[in-house]
Amino acid sequence: MWNTEMNKHYLHDVLVVGSGAAGLTLALSLAQHAKVAVLCKTLVNHGSTWFAQGGIAAVLDNQDSIDAHVSDTLIAGAGLCHEDAVRFTVENSKAAIEWLIQQGVMFTRESGSADYHLTQEGGHSHRRIIHSADATGQAVHSTLIEQVQQQPNIEVFEHHVAVNLITQADTNSRKLRCTGAYVLDSQADRVDVFQAKVVVLATGGASKVYLYTSNPDSASGDGIAMAWRAGCRVANMEFNQFHPTCLYHPKAKNFLITEALRGEGAYLRLPNGERFMPRLDERAELAPRDIVARAIDHEIKRLGCDCVYLDISHKSPDFISEHFPTVKARCLEFGIDITKEPIPVVPAAHYTCGGVVVDNAGRTDLKHLYAIGETSFTGLHGANRMASNSLLECIVYAQSAARDILHKLEQIDVPETSPQWDDSRVRNSDEDVVISHNWDELRRFMWDYVGIVRTHKRLERATHRIKLLQKEIAEYYSNYKVSSDLIELRNLATVAELIIRSAHERKESRGLHYSLDYPDKSPIARDTILVPTNFASQDIIVSKS
Template sequence: MKKTHHHDVLVVGSGAAGMTVALQLADKYRIALLSKSALKSGSTWYAQGGIAAVFDNEDSIESHVQDTLIAGAGLCHEDTVRYTVEQGPEAIRWLVQQGVKFTLNSDNDDYHLTQEGGHSHRRILHTADATGREVSSSLADQVLQHPSIDVYEDHTVVDLITQADSNSSRVRCTGAYVLDDGNDCVCVFQAKVVVLATGGASKAYLYTTNPDGASGDGIAVAWRRGCRVANMEFNQFHPTCLYHPSAKAFLITEALRGEGAQLKLPNGERFMDKFHPSGELAPRDIVARAIDHEMKRLGSDCLFLDISHRSEEFLESHFPTIKAKCLSYGIDITREPIPVVPAAHYTCGGIMVNKSGQTDLWNLYAIGETAFTGLHGANRMASNSLVECVVYGQAAAQAIRDSIENIDEPEPARAWDESRVTHSDEDVVISHNWDELRRFMWDYVGIVRTRKRLERAHHRVKLLQKEIQEYYTNYKISRDLLELRNLVLVADLIIRSAEQRTESRGLHYTLDYPKTSDIAKDTIMVPINFAAQNVIVRKN
C-alpha cells in the first residue's frame, strides 16, 4: 500500500468548490481530490433551493448586490459582494458546460427562476428541488472521467504539513497527513499547493440540516497551522427543517416560501407579519428567530409550513423530492402543513482569505463554506453559497495557474508516527463527548444567546478540549476522533467570537446587547502561531 502520494495540487473536499477548482486545473496539472466519504456525500449534494444569479431582464447586478448587503446586516465586504455577483452569470454558464441541467420555463427556453428570502427579484436558478444533487452529480461525472484527477474516497485530513520556503522568509504548506479509512492508516499527501474545500461546521449543533461530515475540518487544521479566522459567531440557522422523530437533517427549502408557503402556529394562525413586513420572505435570521420565539412562547415542539393551497400538479413538478420525502413520513403536503423547526445550516465565518482564496499560510487556499471571503456578512442570503463556491473555485484556480510554476517541489515529509499509541477500548468516550458538545452548543450558543450562556459554554468546551486532546495523544486515531477534535476546536472559536461581539447583528442575537452598534466590525481571531509575516489578506 502506498503511504506517500505526490501531486501538483491537493484538494481537500469534494463539494462544488473542491470539484470546481480540480476541474479548472486538471488539464495542466496532476490533482489529488480527497473526499471524506463518497464523492457525492457533501453539503452540495443536499442543497435544494438553487443558485442565485442575475438572468431576469427586470433584475440587475446592482439589485442583487444591494439585497446581499442588506441581508448581511452591515458586515458584508462590498467589493467581495460585487465581484461575486458580477461573476455569477459566468459561473452558471460554466456549470451548464459541465452538464448541469437547470429547470426551464414550460413556455420558452429561459431558466425558471424562483424567489427566496431577502431577494427582491426572482433570480434563483434550480433543478426542481434537488439543485445540489444535480450540480454534485454533474461535476462528479466530469471529475471521474478526467485522467489527471485522482479521487481518494474515505480519506480524512488529519493535519497540514508545512515547510520553510527556500525563496522567502515565509512558511509554506506542502501537503497533509490524511487518514485512509479503508486501510486504517495515515498517509502523506504532498503537493506544491493545497486547497481546503471542506465545508462548514454545523455538526457542532444538536439539530442541523448538514450531513455528518460538516465538522469544520478545514477551519481547524488551518487554525492549528497559524491561519486567522473571522466572524465565527455567525452561524445561520435555517428556519425550516422537517420535524419528525425518524427524519434526520431533512431541509425544507426556502423556495416553498418563495412560492407562497405560509408559516403557521399550531392553531393555524399566521404570525410572520408581526416580525417583518416581508412576512415569510424575510431574511433567514429573522424567520428563524421568529419561529424560535413562538415555539418558546407556546411551549411547542414545532411550528408548521403550509403550502397545501397550491395544486398537487404544481407541487409535484416543483417540489417532487420534498413531496415524496414528507409522504414517506405520512405527511401529505398537498393536504396538510409540514411540521418544522429551525436547525443549524451554514457557517458564515471561516478561514480568512483574499479574493483568490489565498490564506495566511503560503500556498494554502480555502474556498467555499470553510472560507471567510466577506460575502455573507452577518447573515448569508439564500442561494448565494453555491455561486460563491464556483466563483472562488475559479478565482483560486487562476491564482494557482499564475504561481505554481515558480513553486519548488516540497522536501520529503516525515511519515506519520503512531509507534507510541494504542488501540482504545473506550470509544464510548468519543460518542459521549460528541453528544455533550452538540447539546450545550444548541442550548447556550444557539439562535438566542446571553453572556451567562456563553460563559457556561466556554467553561465546558475547555474541559472537553483537554479531555479530547489527551485521548488524541494516547490512542490510535479514527475518523470519529478527528471530527470530534476539530469540532471542539471550532466550537471554542465560535464561543470566543460570540463573547467578543457586544451587540446584536444578523445571526448573532444576544439578550444582553439587543441593539446593533453604529460601527460594523469583523471579529478576527489570531492564533498564537500566526503564519503571515506580510499579511496578504485584506484587513477590515
C-alpha cells in the first residue's frame, strides 16, 4: 500500500468484492497461497447470508441420490436449468458441507444422536436440507468470519463500496483485462484504487430494486451492474423470486413471516376480513409459493390496498407461543399481537435467479474477473430457484473459482501503473434529496410495473420511466462527488433496466416470470442473454502509441 496526495493505492493478489458466504469461502480457500482483500459495504456480518433462515441442500443420506437432487432441481427450474451446472453443483454438495463442518459450523443434530438432522423443503423429494436450527445463514457466516479473522493473508476493509471496475490492456492478448476497482472509503469520504491480479464479484443479488424485499439494504445489484458496464453479458434477469409473506410495517424493513404459519392453519384475509385463496386455488393457503404471491399481488392491485393480512388468531395463544415464538416476539415489537389480531403482509422480492454469465469456474467474459454466488448466472436455478440450493451454490462455486485462480495466479503480472480516480471537476452535492426521491420512484415503479405479474403495457411504462431516471442519475453522477447512496442508486437503475429488457424479451410465462399477455409456456426453453455494446470477449485493438 502506498499513499498519493489524492487517494490511497492498495495492491493484493486477489480482490474480493463482497463478504457473504461466497466471498469469504473464496478468500479462505486462497489464504494459504495469496494475499486477499475483502471489501464490505458496511460491516463484515451484514448481508443476505447472515439472514438466511433455511439450510443447505446436499446429498448426505444413503436413501438420497445425486440423480434425485438433480432431477428435483431441473423440475423446479421449469426447463431452464443447465443440467451440467446442476450436476456439477450437486456432485460437489457433500464435499462443500464437509468443508463447512471442518471450519466449525455447528449444524443441528438428531436428538440424542451424532447424526445431523435433515429436513425437507418444497420441491425436494428427500430429506436433504442440513441446517443450524432456523438460523443457518448466521451460523455459517459467523463461522467463516471467525476463520477469516485468523488468516494474516486476508485483509478485510469495512465501509468500502466498489464504484467501478478498472480495465486495462492485456499485454498477452488483444483483449482488455480487469486489474482492480475504484472503491469509496465511505468513512474517509475518499475514492481509493484497489489493484489486483484477479477480481472476484461476490456482492449478492439485486432485490433492493423492489419496494418490498426480504433482503438487507446492501442487495443493490452492485456486482451485476459493474460487470455489465465493464462488458460482461448477463442472463435471465427477469426471474426474480418473491416470498409471499413479508411483514408490512413502516419500521420493519425485511422480516419474513414463515410459511409454517400457513402450514399450521393461518388464513390470508382481505382488509374486510374475507378469505380469498379458496376461490383462487383449491389448495387455498397451502398452494405453492409463486401462486400465493401472485394471488396476494392480484388482490392488492385490484383493491388498491397496501397489504393483505395473515391470521392465525383462531389458534390458541399457547399453540402460537409454542410454535412461533420468534414471529410472535418480532410482531410484538411493532405492536402486533398475533394471538389476537392478523399480521399485515405483502409479497417481497427474495432472490435474483439471473446474473453475470459465468462458467463452472466462475469466470466471466472479462479476463481475470470472476463472479460467484447470487451475483452470477451459473445455470443452476433456471426459471425458479429451488429452496436451499443458493447457499450450496455459494460454497461450491467459490471453491471452484479458487482452484482456477490458484492454478494461474503465478502467471498473472500486475500492471506497472493503474489509472487514478479523478474527481477534480466535481463538487459536493447540496441536493441529496434528489437521490432519495429517485431511489423511491425507482423501487415503486419496479414493484408496480415489473413485479410478480407483468403486462406489455406495464413494461412499456417501466421502460419510459427508467430512461428518464437514468438520464437524471448520469447527470448527477457526472457533476457531484460519489456517495454510498449515489453508487447504489446508479447500480439499481442499471439492474432495473436489465430486468425490464429481459422481461420484454420473454414472450411466455415460465417459472417466476408471469405475463398476462403471454400466459402460456413456450415449447422451446431459452435463456435471455443480454450483450453489452462493449462486450468484453470481443477483440480489442490495443494502441501502441
